[in-house]
Amino acid sequence: MTRTSGRLGRLVAATLLVSSTCPTLAPARTAPTRAASFIAERRFEAGASPVSVAVGDFDGDGALDLAVANMQDNTVSVLLGRGDGTFEAPRNFAVGDSPVSVAVGDFNGDGVPDLAVANAGSNDVSVLLGTEDGTFRTPLVFAVGSDPQSLAVGDFNRDGIPDLAVANAGSNDVSVLVGNGDGTFQAARNFGAGTNPRSVAVGDFNRDGVPDLAVANFGSHAVSVLLGHGDGNFQTPRSSDTGTGFSVVEASVAVGDFNGDGKPDLAVLVSTGVAVLLGNGDGTFQAAGNVLIGPGPKSAVAVGDFNSDGVLDLAVTSPGAAIPGNVAVLLGSGDGTFHWAGKFGVGDSPLSVAVGDFNGDGVPDLAMASLGRVSELMGNGDGTFQVARTVAGGGQPYFVAVGDFNGDGVPDVVVANLPIPLCIYYDCGVSVLLGNGDGTFQAPLFSVAGREPSFVAVGDFNGDGRLDLAVVVASGIAVLLGNGDGTFQAPLKVAPGGAPRSVAVGDFNGDGAPDLAVANFGPGNVSVLLGNGDGTFRAPLNFLLGLLPWPSPWAT
Secondary structure, rough: OOOOOOOOOHOOOOEEEEOOOOOOOOOOOOOOOOOOOOOOOOOOOOOOOOEEEEEEEOOOOOOOOOOOOOOOOEEEEEEEEEOOEEEEOOOOEEOOEEEEEEEEEOOOOOOOEEEEEEEOOOOOEEEEOOOOOOOEOOEEEEEEOOEEEEEEOOOOOOOOOOOEEEEEEOOOOOEOOOOOOOOOOOOOOOEEEOOOOOEEEOOOOOOOOOOOEEEEEEEOOOEEEEOOOHHHHHHOEEEEOOOOOOOOOEEEEEEEOOOOOOOOOEEEOOOOEEEEEEEEOOOOEOEEEEEEEEOOOOOOOOEEEOOOOOOOOOEEEOOOOOOEEEEEEEEEEOOOOOOEEEEEEEOOOEEEEEEEEOOOOOOOEEEEOOOOEEEEEEEEEOOOOOOOEEEOOOOOOEEEEEOOOOOOOEEEEEEEEEEHHHHHHEEEEEEEOOOOOOOOEOOEEEEEEEOOOOOEEEEEEOOOOOOOEEEEEEEEEEEEEEEOEEEEEEEEOOOOOOOEEEEEEEOOOOOOOOEEEEEOOOOOEEEEEEEEOOOOEEOEEEEEEEOOOOEEEEEE
16 A cells, blocks of 8 residues: 655655754755855754754645754754745654654655654654644654664555664664554564664665665674565675775875876875776776875875876875875876875865866866865966965865856865764765855855765766766765755765775766766775766776885885
8 A cells, every 4th residue: 555645745855964063054045046146044943962854844834844853852843944944943842862863754644744763862763643733743662773873764565654774883783663554663673784883775776676775884884785575674784895905095086097098097095105097998997006105194185287287197185194284296197107296285184185276377276175174275387386275164174176066167165074073973064165266265055965974076977067976975975966056956875885985086988977986995995886877876896906016206
């Protein structure tokens, strides 16, 4: 029996997890009169320590409302929307201990949205059945595993009734609660996942028409996929690749044609330096060559022609002893090898680097993200750079990328914000700084991406002429399709072939559709996800990184 509702059709499909200290979401706009203009931020009260928000039309007036889980005061706040981007004062409803995730579904089949809340402190799920006036009944409580952190809604036994899947960080499993259709659920069925699972998502990963589960495991740095049987049970989890190789480090892959053969290649930061994988043009790559770097962590690599010779060069940042507080520039030789050019100071702990012409002089410049700020290095066109200056970034900037997100012909900057430690547990976002064309930028505009946003790549993944984002988050890769005005749609999650640390964009199989290359921590591999041209991607192809050292003038 299938139950549908026009009101449920207006629900936002994904639950957005946010922290009270994460960037505030700017209200959405449609049909802007000027692409680079945005209305001011608006804030609305909820409860204490709001950590998760879901969207639905809870009172049936056609205006979207908000449901917010408040971790500190054990409530859910419901804010009824007025239809103009503002909301009424919150109505609070008691739930269990330390609610951390909220989702929306019609669990009793009456056409009115209900709420399901995962309570980390009491190890249960509260189900609040909705009434037609935006209020909710006393919660029904259902036991799950230890320390539930995330829940998702799906029909796992294909009876037309919504069921629940809950990721339990403490018991290293997923609890599945099969719905009875009256707002109650059967006793939890528990299925093993990886170590410390923090997020669960639903999808048909083997295309058999049966919902499956993907679980992000923080402790084991892996994604587990549990294939569904269609009766509410699941197969033994399949984990991400654990092949051997050397370790991939943070924020660490970039794309370019380094040997001039017209085929995209990869530059990947690894424990020993930069691994260069020359592309074969069919989505596969040759064995990696390694450019050695001095000891200590390296944080990011970016590609540009910094000395104007028509050959691609590399810029590498380090927060530690290798090149402390600096950006190192490696000039390309045109055959896939590189030589040292120099290093340029940007202050403490640069975590990422991006390339763009921010002042309109035709010379590539650099933008770096550190925790708490964004820095710029203006290029001189000969491989050297001017003294760094600081730009406000919003939140805790962790990684930057460049693109023209509002279509005005001026480069803009997108920043992944990681306010440690809360983004380890809750969704945080990216901020877009629209460029003014003179090297300065407008105030940041925020969009939610997912837990632990740590890396951003830019491309037009659905072929609409508007730049989109691929963001590395704890659960995999979040794809945010651009609206063409500097704002983005809700994230679409893509499962990589390991524990991702960075992502880059290129057309690796020559079909004209952008693909993704993902550097995975632990397995020491790179996953290539070929794009379908509509914003979705195929299953990953994995390539191990070998160790073929090349001499480097800055090896110690």
